[in-house]
Amino acid sequence: xxxxxxxxFCPVKVIAGKAALEHLPWEMQxxxxxxxxxxxxxxxxxxxxxxxxxAACREGGVQIAAIFDDVPPDSSTSVxxxxxxxxxxxxxxxxxxxxxxxxxxTGKAANILVSMGGDDLEQYSGAGILKHPLRPFFVIPxxxxxxxxxxxxxxxxxxxxxxxxxxTSSFLLPDAAIIDPRMTLTLPPHITAATAMDALxxxxxxxxxxxxxxxxxxxxxxxxxxxxxxxxxxxxDPKNEEGRLELALASTMAGIAFSNSMVGLVHALGHATGAxxxxxxxxxxxxxxxxxxxxxxxYIREPLGELLLHLEGPERYTQTPPEQxxxxxxAAIRALRDQLHQRCGLPRxxxxxxxxxxxxxxxxxxxxxxxxxxxxxPQEVSFEDAHALVRRAWS
Amino acid sequence: MEIxxxxxxxxxxxxxxxxxxxxxxxxxxQAMTEVDGEACRETRxxxxxxxxxxxxxxxxxxxxxxxxxxxxxxxxxxxxxxxxNLSIQFKHMVxxxxxxxxxxxxxxAFANERMLVDGDIAYAVRMTRVLNRxxxxxxxxxxxxxxxxxxxxxxxxxxxxxxxxxxxxxxxxNLIGNERPYE
Numbered sequence: 001x002x003x004x005x006x007x008x009f010c011p012v013k014v015i016a017g018k019a020a021l022e023h024l025p026w027e028m029q030x031x032x033x034x035x036x037x038x039x040x041x042x043x044x045x046x047x048x049x050x051x052x053x054x055a056a057c058r059e060g061g062v063q064i065a066a067i068f069d070d071v072p073p074d075s076s077t078s079v080x081x082x083x084x085x086x087x088x089x090x091x092x093x094x095x096x097x098x099x100x101x102x103x104x105x106t107g108k109a110a111n112i113l114v115s116m117g118g119d120d121l122e123q124y125s126g127a128g129i130l131k132h133p134l135r136p137f138f139v140i141p142x143x144x145x146x147x148x149x150x151x152x153x154x155x156x157x158x159x160x161x162x163x164x165x166x167x168t169s170s171f172l173l174p175d176a177a178i179i180d181p182r183m184t185l186t187l188p189p190h191i192t193a194a195t196a197m198d199a200l201x202x203x204x205x206x207x208x209x210x211x212x213x214x215x216x217x218x219x220x221x222x223x224x225x226x227x228x229x230x231x232x233x234x235x236x237d238p239k240n241e242e243g244r245l246e247l248a249l250a251s252t253m254a255g256i257a258f259s260n261s262m263v264g265l266v267h268a269l270g271h272a273t274g275a276x277x278x279x280x281x282x283x284x285x286x287x288x289x290x291x292x293x294x295x296x297x298x299y300i301r302e303p304l305g306e307l308l309l310h311l312e313g314p315e316r317y318t319q320t321p322p323e324q325x326x327x328x329x330x331a332a333i334r335a336l337r338d339q340l341h342q343r344c345g346l347p348r349x350x351x352x353x354x355x356x357x358x359x360x361x362x363x364x365x366x367x368x369x370x371x372x373x374x375x376x377x378p379q380e381v382s383f384e385d386a387h388a389l390v391r392r393a394w395s
Numbered sequence: 396m397e398i399x400x401x402x403x404x405x406x407x408x409x410x411x412x413x414x415x416x417x418x419x420x421x422x423x424x425q426a427m428t429e430v431d432g433e434a435c436r437e438t439r440x441x442x443x444x445x446x447x448x449x450x451x452x453x454x455x456x457x458x459x460x461x462x463x464x465x466x467x468x469x470x471x472x473x474x475x476x477x478x479x480n481l482s483i484q485f486k487h488m489v490x491x492x493x494x495x496x497x498x499x500x501x502x503x504a505f506a507n508e509r510m511l512v513d514g515d516i517a518y519a520v521r522m523t524r525v526l527n528r529x530x531x532x533x534x535x536x537x538x539x540x541x542x543x544x545x546x547x548x549x550x551x552x553x554x555x556x557x558x559x560x561x562x563x564x565x566x567x568x569n570l571i572g573n574e575r576p577y578e
């Protein structure tokens with residue numbers, strides 16, 4: 001599985017830990033930012049997560065010039081245009097994205113418009129279209145799963161044409177990502193579980209995929225170790241600040257890993273299921289992870305066996321015969337899902353979600369075949385294979 | 396520093412080989428969608444008039460293929476009559492050479508970021524499957540296993556040999572200019 005060639009790139013400054021938010025003013029001043037704008041959503045505002053950011057900026061001598069707090073869960077080009085208009089009206093000079101994947105993607109897309117000019121976002125869609133750096137951009141994630149703070153991708157819906165516009169450029173990466181445990185302390189249990197399983201899937205697919213490389217491996221294994229160690233303690237004690245920080249770091253590390261080695265079959269199936277049945281992304285990841293690993297087992301036996309060490313620790317690893325480690329790793333993931341199901345009802349099968357019809361499985365399998373992530377699956381996937389896999393995940 | 400003639404010759408030979416392979420692949424793609432139902436099922440999902448190209452950056456060989464209708468592809472040579480819908484671009488001639496000389500699998504080349512996709516990624520995935528199927532047909536098995544991720548279990552010797560013969564025959568007829576069925 002070792003790759004004789006690889007590329008690795010992550011220029012994002014990661015500022016993590018207690019009182020990390022209070023570093024934001026200093027970072028902005030270093031880039032001559034005087035009038036930043038915050039892009040967030042109503043849920044963040046209502047959860048009281050905006051206040052600590054405002055307080056940190058105020059005390060640090062930076063006045064927030066505008067706040068847009070109406071980012072929807074599936075952001076669109078019209079929302080991005082609205083943000084760009086507000087940014088220009090208020091003479092802002094930087095964007096702070098505060099929230100989960102949607103707020104961060106929206107912030108990235110808005111930064112394209114305010115930096116490149118105009119209101120037509122579509123002209124910048126695609127890979128490598130942006131040719132020069134954008135305005136200062138900062139990200140404060142409030143979930144621990146997407147890793148969007150360290151990825152060079154954004155996806156925005158074009159509601160008029162009914163398509164999703166992808167944007168890929170290293171210039172979308174923020175100048176700094178602020179990982180502060182206060183931002184994830186109030187995450188509800190089911191979101192904590194689903195987003196952590198999302199991060200676990202990012203790291204696992206990064207470690208077993210065709211584009212794995214030594215540097216992404218280092219981030220992936222560290223992320224898996226943190227999730228294995230801290231997810232259940234945080235589920236038991238949601239106010240565990242140390243555990244929250246470790247999960248947030250795991251998400252960022254998994255993000256760095258998968259943005260440099262891509263994801264695979266779990267994501268292909270998850271994207272298709274999300275599109276057809278509107279299931280949350282993290283839930284889809286949790287649903288398919290063990291089944292996709294089983295499907296690829298004979299092609300990933302060695303790296304998957306190694307993951308047992310990082311997920312379950314050295315004692316379990318050394319007690320398990322080498323030829324059984326890969327299967328044990330899958331069993332450990334299944335056991336983790338069972339624990340999460342007990343604690344917050346995170347579904348383990350498609351049937352348990354209550355949102356998927358058996359009759360949709362064929363369409364899900366068909367759609368997954370056209371997902372870009374499937375290219376990085378170690379084993380080739382046919383329609384029959386994908387269909388059999390989603391049927392196994394049914395119940 | 397003066398460039399030695401040997402180096403120039405090597406570069407020219409590499410460029411010629413990649414260009415020749417693109418010519419063969421383009422014609423073989425056209426032929427395969429005339430004889431293979433599975434390939435045709437894949438390409439039928441492309442919009443009629445869809446233009447696909449493979450290109451070597453910055454100014455290397457090009458292969459342009461059009462989806463006419465009903466899954467049939469037509470090789471257009473190196474020039475597109477209108478803007479391309481999907482372009483797969485090799486970053487460098489050496490990368491293209493490694494893929495078309497079967498030193499690097501197409502999937503690994505994608506993983507190693509040797510190629511860029513400009514266009515709808517879903518169509519790119521579909522065309523990659525079609526290219527893989529083409530390689531399993533037209534290459535001897537020992538070469539095909541080096542080109543694709545996994546050699547398909549379902550492709551038996553008789554089907555492969557018969558399919559390859561029909562594809563090569565059509566490529567040959569196309570090369571000598573006797574068959575342009577969609578013009």
